[in-house]
Amino acid sequence: MFRELRQSVANDWGGGRPPAVDEDREFLERKEKMQDLEQQLSTASQQAEALVKAQQDIGETMGQLGLTFFKLGKFETEEALYNSQRTRATDFKRLATAAIRASRSYRELNAQSVKNLDTLHEYLGLMLAVHSAFSDRSSALLTVQTLMSDLSSLHTRAERLEGAASKIFIVDRSRYRKIEELKETIRATEDAKFCAIREYERIKENNRNELERLDRERRVDFLGMLKGFIINQIGYADKAASVWAQVVEETSRYAKERE
Amino acid sequence: MISTTSNSGSSSSQSPRSPSASQQQPFLSVTVTDPVKLGNGVQAYISYRVITKTNLPEYQGQEKIVIRRYSDFVWLRDRLADKYKGIFIPPLPEKSTVEKFRFSAEFIEMRRQALDIFINRVASHPELKQSEDLRIFLQEDEETMERARTQETGIFKKKPADFMQLFKDVQSKVTDVVLGKEKPIEESNPEYEKLKHYIFELEDHLAEAQKQAFRLVKRHKELGQSLSDFGKAIKLLGACEGDSLGKAFSELGSKSEFLSLKLQKEAHNLLMNFEEPLKDYVRAVQSIKATMVDRANAFRQQYDLAETTKLKEINLDKLMLMRSERAGEAEFEYKELKAESEEATRRYQSIVKLMSEEIVRFQEQKTADMGLAFHEFAKGQERLAKEIADAWRSLIPKLEKCSSS
Numbered sequence: 174m175f176r177e178l179r180q181s182v183a184n185d186w187g188g189g190r191p192p193a194v195d196e197d198r199e200f201l202e203r204k205e206k207m208q209d210l211e212q213q214l215s216t217a218s219q220q221a222e223a224l225v226k227a228q229q230d231i232g233e234t235m236g237q238l239g240l241t242f243f244k245l246g247k248f249e250t251e252e253a254l255y256n257s258q259r260t261r262a263t264d265f266k267r268l269a270t271a272a273i274r275a276s277r278s279y280r281e282l283n284a285q286s287v288k289n290l291d292t293l294h295e296y297l298g299l300m301l302a303v304h305s306a307f308s309d310r311s312s313a314l315l316t317v318q319t320l321m322s323d324l325s326s327l328h329t330r331a332e333r334l335e336g337a338a339s340k341i342f343i344v345d346r347s348r349y350r351k352i353e354e355l356k357e358t359i360r361a362t363e364d365a366k367f368c369a370i371r372e373y374e375r376i377k378e379n380n381r382n383e384l385e386r387l388d389r390e391r392r393v394d395f396l397g398m399l400k401g402f403i404i405n406q407i408g409y410a411d412k413a414a415s416v417w418a419q420v421v422e423e424t425s426r427y428a429k430e431r432e
Numbered sequence: 433m434i435s436t437t438s439n440s441g442s443s444s445s446q447s448p449r450s451p452s453a454s455q456q457q458p459f460l461s462v463t464v465t466d467p468v469k470l471g472n473g474v475q476a477y478i479s480y481r482v483i484t485k486t487n488l489p490e491y492q493g494q495e496k497i498v499i500r501r502y503s504d505f506v507w508l509r510d511r512l513a514d515k516y517k518g519i520f521i522p523p524l525p526e527k528s529t530v531e532k533f534r535f536s537a538e539f540i541e542m543r544r545q546a547l548d549i550f551i552n553r554v555a556s557h558p559e560l561k562q563s564e565d566l567r568i569f570l571q572e573d574e575e576t577m578e579r580a581r582t583q584e585t586g587i588f589k590k591k592p593a594d595f596m597q598l599f600k601d602v603q604s605k606v607t608d609v610v611l612g613k614e615k616p617i618e619e620s621n622p623e624y625e626k627l628k629h630y631i632f633e634l635e636d637h638l639a640e641a642q643k644q645a646f647r648l649v650k651r652h653k654e655l656g657q658s659l660s661d662f663g664k665a666i667k668l669l670g671a672c673e674g675d676s677l678g679k680a681f682s683e684l685g686s687k688s689e690f691l692s693l694k695l696q697k698e699a700h701n702l703l704m705n706f707e708e709p710l711k712d713y714v715r716a717v718q719s720i721k722a723t724m725v726d727r728a729n730a731f732r733q734q735y736d737l738a739e740t741t742k743l744k745e746i747n748l749d750k751l752m753l754m755r756s757e758r759a760g761e762a763e764f765e766y767k768e769l770k771a772e773s774e775e776a777t778r779r780y781q782s783i784v785k786l787m788s789e790e791i792v793r794f795q796e797q798k799t800a801d802m803g804l805a806f807h808e809f810a811k812g813q814e815r816l817a818k819e820i821a822d823a824w825r826s827l828i829p830k831l832e833k834c835s836s837s
Contacts, residue, residue: 206672213669220658220665227658231651238644245637252630255792261799268806275813392677396835399680403824403831410821417817420810427803 200377203384204307211300218297221290225283232279239272264424271420275413282409289405292398296391303387306380313373320366327362331355460486460555462570464500464548467540477501478540480547484570492571499574502527505547507581511565512554517726517779518786519560520794522553523715538700542708549712559786617735618728627791628724635717642714645707649699656695663688676834683830687823698816705808709801716794723787730780737773744769 246265253259334352466481484496505524513521525546528535551569554560568580663685670681744766751759 209672210669213665213672217662217665217669220662223658224655224662227651227655231648231655234644234647234651238641238648241637241641241644245641248633248637252626252633255795257795257799261795261802264799264803264806268809271810392673395673395677396680396831399684400828400831400835403684403827406824407821410817410824414814414817414821417810417814421807421814424803424807424810427800427807 197377200380207300207303207307207384211297211303214293214297214300218293221293225286225290228279228283228286232276232283235272235279236276239269239276241269242266242272243269245269267420267423271416274416278409278412278416282405285405285408286402289398289401292394296394299387303384306376306383310373310376310380313369313376317366317369317373320362320369324359324362324366327355327359331359456487458486458488460484460488460491460561462548462551462555464544464551467544469535469540477503478535478543480544482551482570490567496571498570498572498577500569500577502543502547504569504577504581505550508554508565508569509550512560512563513722515563515565516559516786517730518723518783518790519557520716520719520723520790521560522550522557523712523719524550525715538703542704545704545708546712617732619731631717631720631724635714635721638710638714638717642707642710645702645710649703649707652695652699652702656692656699659688659695660692663692680827680831680834683827687827691820691823694816694819698812701812702809705812706805709805713798713801716798720794723783723790727780727783727787730776730783734773734776734780737769737776741766741769741773 242265246262246269249258249262249265253262331352334348334355337348461484463483463485464480465483467478468480469476470479471477479499479501482498482500484491484498485494487494506527509521509524512519525543528539528543554563554566560566569577572580665685666681666688667685670678670685672678673681744762748759748762748766751762756762
């Protein structure tokens with residue numbers, strides 16, 4: 174690891190701030206995957222919302238249709254002069270009842286779907302935490318790199334001063350003092366560097382653990398979400414099928430008449 | 433396609449006792465099919481094949497195929513409306529407000545279906561099926577048809593009714609002034625009033641129902657679209673996750689896309705077999721309203737003529753009393769007017785009688801039509817629900833595998 178750091182510092186020999194580039198390949202891959210995941214989560218989260226809305230809309234319209242037919246049935250019953258009207262009124266009411274029941278099933282499905290698919294929104298939200306974990310790591314690395322760069326220039330200055338001092342035979346008190354101060358600064362910076370490296374390592378370890386935990390939990394939660402989603406859809410569909418099967422049976426004589 | 437059975441005296445030139453008739457039921461069945469877009473740009477139109485299968489002697493042979501366009505159907509409807517007052521003429525699909533070259537496949541199919549239903553209703557109506565205009569429509573070649581159709585301003589415009597209209601306008605003013613009536617004359621028949629009220633309210637109810645049905649079609653399409661989008665997004669998410677979880681996502685996404693297609697299919701089924709019958713119902717009610725206008729006109733005509741005839745009679749008596757030389761002329765005019773008045777009364781009464789029969793037919797037909805529409809609607813919804821349940825159910829074993837791995 175130190176090799177990597179030295180490498181990136183060496184690349185920026187001119188001093189100044191090196192870019193906070195981490196060449197830990199495993200980490201980079203993970204980071205890219207997280208970015209990809211975030212994008213897909215964002216899209217999936219949006220589409221999930223749109224799906225829930227579409228389900229809500231169709232349920233509502235089904236309910237309104239039922240209500241309209243119920244009113245039609247009532248009207249025909251009140252105005253009936255012929256038996257054909259009374260029969261039709263009954264048919265209207267049957268359809269209305271089925272439509273209203275189907276609408277209710279949709280409403281139940283929707284409430285469940287919202288809860289299910291919320292998992293997507295949750296994990297999208299968690300991406301924020303991942304971001305801040307990554308930026309913590311970046312700034313920790315930047316701190317380390319900055320300190321190393323500082324250290325490097327301090328060493329250079331120290332070498333220059335000592336080199337110059339060794340060429341002059343007269344002991345220059347001021348220059349000597351400067352060298353001592355510089356050596357003190359170097360020691361302090363070395364300490365800071367070790368602290369920064371320790372901190373960086375700590376953050377890296379945390380990140381790795383957290384990412385692994387995130388992956389584990391996400392896997393479990395997503396599987397649960399899929400299962401829940403499918404089970405709810407099946408529950409709704411079975412209910413709807415039985416509601417409409419009844420109407421098919423009740424109106425079957427009209428089909429036969431045509432044949 | 434509805435096969436018709438013979439009603440007694442349905443065909444004037446065919447003897448019901450003839451051997452051919454007693455051996456086989458007379459039938460007339462028509463199909464409207466194969467819509468084809470012809471012409472270019474603004475002059476584009478859709479042509480249809482109209483296939484007639486019949487054993488009626490007025491018709492040329494067992495099967496005849498002609499090419500017709502929408503305006504030919506309109507011609508037939510107008511002619512029938514003109515000649516068969518009192519009968520609820522089967523409705524036609526509306527003229528399109530959209531540019532002809534923008535006709536969608538869906539619109540063309542809806543129109544074809546509506547035209548097929550129209551022509552079959554005409555062909556199975558006991559009165560209308562005897563129409564000479566129907567025979568022309570079903571049998572004549574395209575040039576003859578076009579000539580008939582474009583001959584709008586011709587002999588068909590000059591009807592006795594037109595003359596009566598002129599007469600009525602002049603005389604009714606006199607009558608109103610003389611008799612002190614300012615309001616337009618209407619029937620006062622409580623039963624008929626009830627019917628009018630029923631028809632108008634029914635139209636409102638049905639228009640609302642049709643609107644909701646159309647909205648439901650749209651919702652199915654929208655749900656289908658969002659399922660498809662959701663499926664795609666879930667698949668991408670799965671590709672990102674990888675492993676068995678990724679695979680589970682991918683399967684879910686595929687199923688979503690599969691169900692999206694089923695929803696689009698059901699949307700189309702709903703449109704053709706549920707929404708369109710409702711729209712047809714609305715049109716039928718509007719046709720009844722047109723007949724009601726005819727009845728009101730006929731009533732007013734016979735009423736005005738009756739009043740005018742009375743006045744003429746009074747005037748005639750006066751002239752005869754005075755032994756005027758104008759008495760002879762007046763008597764002639766009076767006799768003519770009386771004949772026309774009686775004719776107008778006959779026309780009005782015919783409409784009343786026809787309407788009462790038509791209403792019974794209408795109610796019965798609509799119960800059958802709606803029953804079938806509801807059956808198709810329920811069938812489609814049940815089928816869709818089963819497809820949804822089956823599709824999702826098939827994923828459960830795959831999911832179980834995922835969570836155990």
